[in-house]
Amino acid sequence: MMVLSIASELVYASVPKAGKPVLSGQPCRNFNILARTSVIDPKDNREKFLLSNYADGETGNIILIDIKTGKGENFPLPIGAGAWGLVNYHNNKIIVGTCTDQAYLHVFDLKKRKWAEPIVSKGESYFWQMGLASDNKIYGGTYPGCILTQYDPATNELKNLGKVSDNPENQYSRPVYCQAPGYVFVWYGFNTKGIKVYHLDSGKLEDFGQPDDVIKEVNTEFIAVQTKTGLAFYDAKTLKPLPTEGYEAKMEKTHIKIQNGEWCSFITLKNGQLAGVRGQDYFITDAPENYSATVNVSLKRIPVEAPPTTIMSITHDDEGKIWGSCGFGQTIFSFDPKTKEYWNSAAVCKNGGEVYGMVFVNKQLHLSAYVGGDLMIYDPKKPWNQLENKNPKLVGTVGPDLIRPEAKSVLGPDGNVWTGWSAKYGIYGGGLSSVNPLTQEVKSWYDPIPEQQLTGITADHEYIYFTTNGHASGLPYNNDIQCHFVVWKPGIGVVKAIPFEKGIALNRALLAMDGLVIFSHKKELSIYDPMKKEITQTIQISDYTNVLVRLKENTLGFFTNDVLTSLNLKTGKMTEVCKVPGEIGAATVLPDGTVYYTCKSKLYCLRQA
Template sequence: MNRRNFLNQTGKAGLSIMVLSLAGDLAFAAEPQTGKPVLAGQPCRNFNILARTSVIDPKDNREKFLLSNFADGETGNIILIDVKTGKGENFPLPVGAGAWGLVNWHDNKIIVGTCTEQAYLHVFDLKKRKWAEPIISKGESYFWQMGLASDDKVYGGTYPGCTLTQYDPATNEFRNLGKVSNNPENQYSRPVYCQAPGYVFVWYGFNTKGIKVYHINSGKIEDFGEPDDTIKEVNTEFICVERKAGLAFYDAKTLQPLPTEGYEEKMEKTHIKIQNGEWCSFITLKNGRLAGVRGQDYFITDAPKNNADYSTPVNVALKRIPVEAPPTTIMSLTHDEDGKIWGSCGFGQTIFSFDPKTKKYWNSAAVCKNGGEVYGMVFANKQLHLSAYVGGDLMIYDPKQPWDQLGNKNPKLVGSVAPDLIRPEAKSILGPDGNVWTGWSAKYGVYGGGLSSVNPVTQEVKSWYDPIPEQQITGIAADNENIYFTTNGHASGLPYNEGIQCHFVVWKPGTGIVKDIPFEKGVALNRALLAIDGLVVFSHKKELSIYDPGKKEIMKTIPIEDYTDLLIRLSKDTVGIFTNDALISLNVRTGAMAEICKVPGEVGAATVLPDGTVYYSAKSKLYCLKQG
């Protein structure tokens, strides 16, 4: 599963709102020549703060707001912000994109756990400003949230092993305590709670869900609560869990049930309502003030005088994170009618633009209040339509108007398909009816998917759940009559469903499915799907199938040398196929194939300008290719 100069805008009631943007000069490595790709630069830059705490810095004895930043596809960092002066320090990690795991060990060491390709544990000596050698958790991709328990050791959860880990900062000893669920389908152990002396609590999922408790003295891991419970709070007095019947409380010493009366009022406040009515999480600083992060900005504000005031909106001053944002993976690419390139970040919920004429770029603030990333980007009615994970959000942004996401004006949230659908896996396309269509994957722990459409004029949102039961929609395309989509067995929080048959589907707006072609079990379809020259091309295994809408059948299948997840339209009848190391052309009528150029690894996104110029991305790098 991540950034700028800022524009200062004034909101209602004279509130000064810092809106994230980035304008920079970005030179080509060389002037583009026909058939020779060149590096355009790294215009996608943002912050994606996954964890935060505070420290008393031993270097100057001043309190610092500590942020852990995830830089998707690149190297993450931690950031120290002086809570009085606002000055920041930036410390890149030795390796790894970043982390949810962050622990302050006695204002002496900072413990950081990273994701996504390999789970690394990093230890930063605050006084020396030096990183220790990384610790590798074998077989794990993610460290999730971490906590400091009563034995002065750091505990954390993992993916995909669903384990509990233990790290002793005093001895530098790391242990994997084993899987916390007996269900082999469960891959997640998150979050971990360490506030109750003698115990560590960990939630697991997503095939089945529940809570385990680790007894520090005995080393035993046992069930806690009831199946499907989730933890709401753990402290030195009680444990609060959520279940369908409501909240339940347990004694933090004996782990025995408690009466519900009187304990809910004692629960810690963790969120404050800001000026637009949105709830933001915070930590409490040593001086009693509250510090939090909203997207690309941070805030420090006075705490409300009493508990009731936490639900009263507070005008917080959002300030830019005071260090340079790193480059991050480009998730999606498109272009506007003027030839400007638009894209989204691989994690961090921001978008960017790049002007090929001036070589300048800009990066936005968060496009919505939910975390995640923008998958779908389509221009319709001269406005940019966005679809985003994790809230199933559908937004419209007008580049010609001032940015005002905080006021839900620009970009404007026009609807959501959550909770049933959360991940716009297939991204978005412009349909034959003029609406923007998106293909979705279901919520965590559920096999399934769906479609949504947004009318660019009326902004009406419609959705269809599970057109192919228990399969996500992975690819989507359109011609002047139909929507086409492919399905597969991937799901959020679950292993791939090997028992299903993937489908190629023809969907007519206003009617629904008009053609459904299932494939044999074991044949996986993906996002590579393109309507071109009256035909439809899609990928499976190391093959491309070509579907004829007129004959309503697959007319031929063409072998290719490598796997592809991305197809582009190079000309009227020519498809561009991105493999792991090359861009290959395919004439859909003649079947003729030729290598156009080499590419630097897996290409994540691409767009083709009206003059045929191709822009494509590999991680954070944007490349330009002029066709002959």
């Protein structure tokens, strides 16, 4: 499904004046449904499909969809980008726990259609999944504190029940299971992994199962756990082991197979139908007799307006059209500067996450995406048909060992598209991949610099260049490593690796231009000369930068939190180009020198003087 819109609500300068940036609009709009359930709406006693939407960088919302009429209602949150935590409290209140930056807990009165004052969970950035336990209280997990929270709707009190893991390196407590009367189960990770059980009567938090076990299901009869050797079952009342025979067949069905063999999760409605979400669309369908058979669901667009969301990456095509990706939600968009029309895609692949890398080759757009380590090719001139893996087409994956294309992607000297990666959750490491645009062959190299993720990537006519650092998914920053600037030759591998002192963290700001390679660390720019094979200069700048662009010949542009500055690479002269509204997420420069850059969900245009 594709959506074409005209950004008529914004005022534009039709021909921006040289040297003065103008707002082009907010063309990146999508849904990112992190949780769903159903409610019997007290206003009309009708069942509604309830969705919790995350709007990266903006304000999230909840959506009510009438399962009979398909009509939708939209209710923006008081504050916060959105929620993993979502609980239907007796068809009376909706409890929402938000994530990123600050964890807020929101309470929505269904009958009054009104939000209560937000509750702040101090020190926590994320609320993860939440559940209603048998004591009529709501429990949830968090990041980065790895704690178990308790919310009592009767008193409107939120309690911190403490860290669920003794390992200080563990930051995640997720998910939480509340279906067994008398207990709350919570999984933790990612440095070490395991399960804890919280006893509602005593308030004790105890180990459950063995290290690395993962809960598959909790219900009123049994707890199903995936162990290293297979499934294990425990009695939901006594927590004692059960024989394995017979219980696997009793496990709840949670996924159906839809078109092209893709498995999609669902909830069961009161009338027995199944309801689910796939990217920008939802479905309601009858339950199949055979859950392993394909169900041809009818995907329908979520029936409210998609909010603006943060722009993750941008590039441009040969016609001057801007292309970008959403900060969370696995979609891409295009924006036509001439007409001000924008288009937003459906999900680019079946995995959740976001598109980091975007490179045009032969008029086709190469995409690299988190969380599955997916590599795709999209042809804008052909009809969208992702569901059948035709357009965009998944050409390969570097998962599960590599999952996050942190460094994004670049066109290499060999004509291949190269991407720099971070390793899977709980692992320090990274890798490099290449896609041949003609043959669509995918190759990958794991840990070229051991236990370090790739954070920036660029290329010239001969080499690939990348930087590394100590970040990792699910783990705190590794301060014990030395970050590297690396020169890689296709067909050979690492030809030079320059280590930096401990404590100096390199980032994504890396650019090859006019015979030099420039990269950033702290409040400095380093310049590497490929001919001399050494860093020839380090230049002090006013602030941290994460985005570099080539403004014109021998002129670098770098964005700090409030200004775009040009640097003449020959003379060393710096000049303020223009003020910017905050931290810039991405930028691209058209052949005529026009600069497009992003700040959260907003796209700006600058015609150079």
